[in-house]
């Protein structure tokens with residue numbers, strides 16, 4: 001399987017290099033079909049490449065073609081180089097020929113010939129409740145742990161190696177989770193102390209590494225730092241750190257999956273505040289001319305934000321409940337009183353406490369913000385910094401208290 005990884009990486013990198021070359025000459029680069037012909041030639045010329053599995057190598061080209069055509073929408077941009085140890089993986093296409101079905105469940109027919117369209121399918125055998133096996137070309141049957149109750153019905157699967165662990169992923173698009181008939185709307189406030197506060201008062205926390213595990217991370221980091229350069233001890237210590245970090249990422253992913261399924265099942269509409277996580281976690285480093293302030297503290301906050309899995313939670317909820325997830329503009333959702341609509345920064349007494357300075361409404365600050373998000377409130381434009389320049393109120397005189405905002409019906413509450 002390591003050899004499959006090496007072949008797939010080699011072919012992918014050739015494709016990257018080829019496309020970079022053609023871009024330099026501002027000419028259209030060869031597409032998937034031409035590349036497949038070139039691959040056949042290359043396999044004849046290169047003994048090492050020719051000894052590998054042709055399907056695995058061709059699938060690497062297919063992956064590249066997909067990545068290339070999705071470069072504006074995928075969020076990953078141009079396909080880039082794959083590195084040894086870091087990007088180890090390959091795709092296998094199913095060997096079983098099955099009749100393809102159209103969207104309504106009837107057999108799919110070729111429009112020109114009228115003949116049945118045949119597709120590929122992966123053969124998976126279940127061994128017992130927890131284990132199943134799949135055929136990998138050149139390796140025979142390979143056993144894997146089942147993480148779902150149903151066996152996957154996929155056309156292809158991908159095998160990857162990360163942090164010394166092999167993974168298998170079947171390309172299946174699950175059906176969206178059906179909405180409950182209740183019509184309930186939920187608002188979710190994402191924070192660092194509480195990962196997700198719901199407007200119905202629930203507080204959900206994303207599991208992190210335990211105190212003991214964090215101490216282990218520090219221990220291995222310290223050992224790695226003290227070990228001599230390029231020594232076996234250094235590599236081993238860094239591998240330990242990577243393993244622990246992978247465990248944390250696994251826990252976060254698991255939590256996001258479970259929570260997003262719960263949200264999609266329980267609520268008709270899920271509202272998140274609109275966060276630009278990329279901007280929020282930007283480094284405070286600044287430039288050489290203008291070095292930033294409190295760089296270490298900001299780096300710590302960035303780590304804490306990224307450890308919460310905010311982006312993943314929203315993304316997975318959208319996948320499971322398409323069209324039932326909304327974004328609410330974030331400004332003032334944490335300062336607005338959810339009972340009367342008054343916005344005052346003095347209302348927020350502390351990280352956890354919210355007491356309205358107008359009506360005296362008391363609530364947990366995160367729950368209050370989540371209630372605002374559920375109502376779709378907040379999002380009042382920020383007062384402009386240069387209001388004094390041509391405006392009526394100089395910035396000094398402007399009080400922090402703002403007028404109550406109209407509710408969504410358009411009638412002011414006071």
Ligand SMILES: [Zn+2]
Pocket residue numbers: 337338339340341342356357358359360361
């Ligand atoms: Zn109030």
